[in-house]
Amino acid sequence: MKKIKILGFFLLSPLFILAASEGSDSNFYADLGLNLIGIIGIIVVVAAIALIVNLLNQAIKLRELQIYEEQGFEPYLEAKKKSARSSWWRRVTKAMTAAVPVEREQDILLNHDYDGIRELDNSLPPWWVYGFYLTIGISIFYVGYYHFSSNAKSSAELYEIEMEQAEAAVERYLATQANRVDESNVTLLTDAADLGEGKDIFDTYCAACHLKTGGGAPNSVGPNLTDKYWLHGGSIKDVFKTVKYGVPEKGMISWKDQLRPTEIHKVSSYILSLQGTNPPGAKEPQGELYVPEEDTENQDSVKVIGLINN
Ligand code: HEC
Structure with missing residues (x-):
């Protein structure tokens, strides 16, 4: 009989998992609200059942007292015995705790005496033992279901999926941002409005x-x-x-924290629009002669053909 009960728990355990994993494709946290409602619902139902059982027990007791008042002690005892036999709840709780009655505690008293505290050799309460078997059953089912079947995904797989989704979301976001421009994909702006903003x-x-002309002066900090x-291409x-x-060690600071990529794009394009303006009193040339590559077919050809003192 005991074995059959344990087997029953084993067989039932997958149902719990199935109930818990319903809709496992979706994000657990996104469903947290729904799950909470479900959990609260279960608690309410259990509480309601407990209340009903309690009320029924009260009613039975009242009925027994009534019998005692109307018919005397013998019929009362008879009714009490009957209800004790028939109350499934009482039988369940008794079976689930299997506690040795206080009168027989002497039988299971151990010899250990810790400063007057004695030890009873009670057996493990069946409710606990069944719960333990249940967790073993669930764990076996869990490993099979989440790690070896294709029905559900393990937490590692879910992690991968979420990371992919997050990366895709970042990609989508960045695609909407003009700020995405960087030194690897930047192209020269020639639009007057962009250059105007660059000038500002x-x-x-x-x-x-660098002075407003961009040409600097013989005693200015920045080069022409x-x-x-x-100096840097x-x-x-x-x-x-x-x-x-920037070139921090030479006094040219990095602007990436103060200017947005689009702003750096505009100001850089503006600087290049100043090529050949020859402002009077400008600083003497520094660095290497840069010859723009016109021929896109011939990207590899050498751009730097001259060298001047740094
Ligand atoms: C505090 C002074 C200072 C300010 C402000 C400054 N720069 Fe400079 N900049 C310098 C110095 C100094 C250098 C030369 C660095 C070197 O010797 O390597 C330089 C170099 C440069 C170069 C490279 C020139 C070359 O020959 O390769 C560019 C381009 C440039 N600055 C652009 C800018 C822009 C755009 C701004 C404003 C957003 C700016 N700078 C603000 C001091 C400054």
Whole structure:
């Protein structure tokens, strides 16, 4: 009989898992609200059942008392015995706790005496033992279901899926952002409005060292940006990179925290629009002569053909 009960728990355990894993494709946290409602619902139902059982027991007791008052002690005892036999709840609780009655505790008292505290050799309460077997059953089912079947995904697989989704979301977000421009994909802007914004940025942030003309002066901190000679390259990608990361050790700060990529894009394009403006009193050329590559077929050809002192 006991074995059959345990077997029953084993057979039932998959149902619990199935109930719990329903809709396992979807995100657990997204469903948390729904799950909470479900859990609260179960608690309410269990509480209601407990209340009903309790009320029924009360009613039976009242009925027994009534019998005692109306018919005396013997019929009362008879009714009490009958209800004790018939109350399934009482039988279940008794079977589930299997506690030795206080009168027979002497039989299971151990010899150990810890400063007057004695030990009873009670058997494990069946409710606990069944719960333990249930967890073993669930774990076996769990491993099979989540790790070896294709029906459900393990937490590692769910993690991978969520990471992929998050990456896709980031991609989608970035695709909507013009700010995505960086030194690897930047192209020269020629639109007057863009260059106008570039000029505003230059006058605000850069003119202190490079002067408003961009040409600097013999005693200015920043080099001449209007000539063909560059310390760090004269292509749009080079200039973008210099402005973005700066040359901190030489006094040119990195602007990537103060300017957005689109702003660096505009100011860099503006700088290159100053090529050949030859402002009077500009700083002497520094760096290497940069010759723009016109021929896109011939990207590899050498761009730097001259060298001037740094
Ligand atoms: C505090 C002074 C200062 C400010 C402000 C400044 N720069 Fe510079 N910049 C320099 C110095 C100094 C260098 C030369 C670095 C070197 O010697 O490597 C330089 C170099 C450069 C270069 C590279 C020139 C070359 O020959 O390769 C570019 C492009 C440039 N700056 C753009 C800008 C822009 C755009 C701004 C404004 C957003 C700006 N700078 C603001 C000091 C400054």
